[in-house]
């Protein structure tokens with residue numbers, strides 16, 4: 001069995017988000033009539049004879065061969081991910097970064113050039129810089145700035161990479177504009193849709209070539225697994241799989257099973273997280289101890305109109321700047337009682353981070369400020385706790401600022 005193509009019968013885009021989260025991409029008939037997907041905990045697979053192996057290699061029969069090339073539980077997760085993102089095929093990786101790095105290494109070669117939109121996840125930006133070692137240059141442009149894009153394109157440019165929404169300023173890529181631009185210049189478009197999830201947007205519907213997710217975040221949803229995914233048309237996903245089979249960035253059956261279980265409640269969680277984040281963003285915007293709020297659901301966000309046209313919900317991350325100095329901001333973060341101070345997002349538990357101390361501590365102050373990571377910036381990933389409790393917690397922590 002080579003790759004996990006979503007069962008087209010399950011690609012029922014007319015179904016509601018929760019029905020898709022529960023049933024999307026799943027086979028109704030499972031091993032031993034189990035309701036849930038069994039975990040196939042094996043590293044390799046038995047062939048009854050060498051002729052059976054030969055028939056498998058000739059594509060005459062489907063069979064799993066070896067754990068790095070495929071696994072039934074991993075395939076079931078991939079099929080579900082494909083259904084959710086309206087894709088022909090999906091692949092599961094050991095983390096979001098292994099998805100991003102494998103996809104880029106599979107698609108690019110020395111002498112080529114990529115364009116990356118600014119305000120992407122720190123490690124993604126670092127990887128683009130690292131690619132320079134292999135003769136692949138990159139240019140950063142401000143999110144959705146078509147004039148800057150036009151200037152950045154070179155004859156050897158092959159890929160346009162953007163996050164939407166971005167981390168941590170929640171910029172939204174204008175897919176209606178970017179995709180035709182990319183097609184005109186024969187570029188492939190790769191969107192990291194981690195912050196949105198398939199519940200809030202499906203970039204493939206806009207003609208994007210590939211979508212990646214850090215499944216560690218909302219898709220897993222419980223801060224208890226690490227995984228990443230890529231999905232798109234079967235041909236390109238198959239080429240990426242060949243590369244993954246060599247480099248071994250695949251996921252494992254236990255993680256795949258946890259991911260399938262997490263996805264069952266994806267739409268329910270996202271509804272709650274979208275609603276709470278909007279309420280919290282509005283509350284913070286009206287608070288005199290808060291200087292600025294970044295949330296695409298607010299009319300004050302520069303990309304609000306794009307987000308409104310493109311997204312069904314605005315996600316669960318709210319970033320904001322405290323009206324105070326670095327010390328006051330750190331005191332505020334530590335005064336919050338419900339969130340954990342931890343560097344991730346998208347789970348049931350609310351998490352808070354001070355990017356200047358946590359993710360960007362190794363940058364000089366000048367470089368950090370140049371990309372908008374101020375001393376006062378706080379990133380808050382809303383969990384599924386009651387919103388009234390989260391707001392009461394803000395009240396007490398902000399009172400101390």
Ligand SMILES: Cc1ncc(COP(=O)(O)O)c(C=O)c1O
Pocket residue numbers: 095096097098121163167192194195213214215216217226227228344
């Ligand atoms: C937008 C985004 N993409 C990718 C990643 C990397 O994912 P992982 O931590 O699963 O490797 C992260 C991690 O925070 C992220 O925020």
